[in-house]
Structure formats: C-alpha cells, structure tokens
Amino acid sequence: GQQLNQSPQSMFIQEGEDVSMNCTSSSIFNTWLWYKQDPGEGPVLLIALYKAGELTSNGRLTAQFGITRKDSFLNISASIPSDVGIYFCAGRRRGAQKLVFGQGTRLTINP
Amino acid sequence: DTAVSQTPKYLVTQMGNDKSIKCEQNLGHDTMYWYKQDSKKFLKIMFSYNNKELIINETVPNRFSPKSPDKAHLNLHINSLELGDSAVYFCASSQTGDFNSPLHFGNGTRLTVT
Numbered sequence: 001g002q003q004l005n006q007s008p009q010s011m012f013i014q015e016g017e018d019v020s021m022n023c024t025s026s027s028i029f030n031t032w033l034w035y036k037q038d039p040g041e042g043p044v045l046l047i048a049l050y051k052a053g054e055l056t057s058n059g060r061l062t063a064q065f066g067i068t069r070k071d072s073f074l075n076i077s078a079s080i081p082s083d084v085g086i087y088f089c090a091g092r093r094r095g096a097q098k099l100v101f102g103q104g105t106r107l108t109i110n111p
Numbered sequence: 112d113t114a115v116s117q118t119p120k121y122l123v124t125q126m127g128n129d130k131s132i133k134c135e136q137n138l139g140h141d142t143m144y145w146y147k148q149d150s151k152k153f154l155k156i157m158f159s160y161n162n163k164e165l166i167i168n169e170t171v172p173n174r175f176s177p178k179s180p181d182k183a184h185l186n187l188h189i190n191s192l193e194l195g196d197s198a199v200y201f202c203a204s205s206q207t208g209d210f211n212s213p214l215h216f217g218n219g220t221r222l223t224v225t
Contacts (some may be wrong), residue, residue: 031210042115042201042216043154050211086152092210097142097167099214101154 006089006102014110019076021105023089030094032065032072037086037104046087047074076107084109114138115217117202123223124192132187132220134202140215142166142208143185145177148199148219157200160185161208192224 006023013019023032031050035043047058049065049072056063062075072091076083089102117134124130136143144167145157158177159167165177174190185202199219205212 031213033213035216037152040218042203042218045213045215048211048213088154090214094210096210097159097161097208098156104152106152 004089004091004100004102006105008105009103010106010108012108012110013079015079015081017079019079019083019107020073021087021089022071022073023091023102024071025091025100026070027093028069029091030069031092031099032063033090033092033099034061034063034072034074035088035090037088039085043088079107079109081109081111083107115202115204115215117200117217117220119220120218121221121223123225125225126192126194128192129188129190130192130222131189132200132202132222134185134187134217136183136202136204136215138204138206138215140204140206141182142205142212143179143182144203144205144214145185145187146201146203146216148201150198154201158185158187159208166208189222192222194224197222197224 034046037043047063054065060077064073086104092099115136142161144159160179162182163179176188179185201219202217203214205214
C-alpha cells in the first residue's frame, strides 16, 4: 500500500540543538501534516500544510510542503526537554479519505 | 472539555473474548476514524465513518466491527480476540473527510490480549 518514508527513525541530541526530519513519498500529496505523540497519549497536530512550497511556523517549529508535492520537512530550533517524543508526518491526496502516516521519528534530548 | 475521548484507556483480556472500545467527540466533526498503532508505533487506518456512514474499511478481519450510533460516536467491537490484536487503538475525528481537514486524536486504548 501507500507508504511514507520518514527519516531519521531516531535522533539523540543535546538540549539547545536544532532538529531536522523529513518525509518522502513516491506519490503526490495535497496535504502534509506533522504530529507529535507523547507517551501514553494520542498524536497531537503541530502543523498542517496545504500548498506546494508552503512554509509554516508554529513557535520553534517550522515545516515545509515540498515543491514536488512528494516530500515535507520539519525543523525544530533550540530544542528543549519537552520536545522529546515521537514525531509523525502524514499525507493525504485530494479526493482520498485516507491519511497515511510515516513510521515516526523518535526524538531524545540529553540535558 | 476533552475533544476526542475514548474508553477504556487500558483493556486486558484473554484470547477468545469479545470486547468493545467506545469513542466520543464533542468537536461537531462529521468524520470519525479508528487507527491501530502496533508495537513499532506504526499508525494504520482501520475504519472511517462520515456522518454515520462507513467510508473506509481497510483489510481488517471481520472480527472487528465498528458501530456509529450518531456522528459524535464511533465504537469498535472486537470478537474472538487473538494475541495479534494487542496494540494501541486510537479514535480520531475530522471536520470533514476532505484532504484539508486534519485529524484530531483521542488518547488511545491499550489492548493486551493474553
């Protein structure tokens, strides 16, 4: 079935560092979403992207909808301990009901 | 003022039993979903309902039967539970089923089948 390739699978960084992760697909998507999941909770929406080339920020988070419509990037600047968690990308094609998820990027921060 | 709430949070049961998970959303959304998250944290859609009508039914065993009594509720009933059913099940909702309508998730139900 349709898959999103998310990388890296895990990251171990120092507090204060910047983080980058990305998601690629063999198909074109019309929506890219980025979610964060904390332990014991459901994924929470961070940023939604609806237009190719769109660059959107949410505090220290910035995400971009790739110009080819086949990829998206999430950057976190000046990481803090509460950024720890699993980050998921998700994509949806126009007319498709299904939201497809990447495998997740597990972020660990050393204080 | 929980947006998407599901119960129970934890469910431990034996193989062969039948169990249900309930989900309610107070966001006024038209579309609701059930996702399964496996031990590797991969999220996979199982079902989607739009205004009580089934619109997505992935290749899920027919032991799994969703029921939507109204557009604010989507329950999941599982018959003859198997070890492989152990996972975290997430309910979610969106304003519509369109591509520009992001999903809002509940906090999950961790099902353990022994």
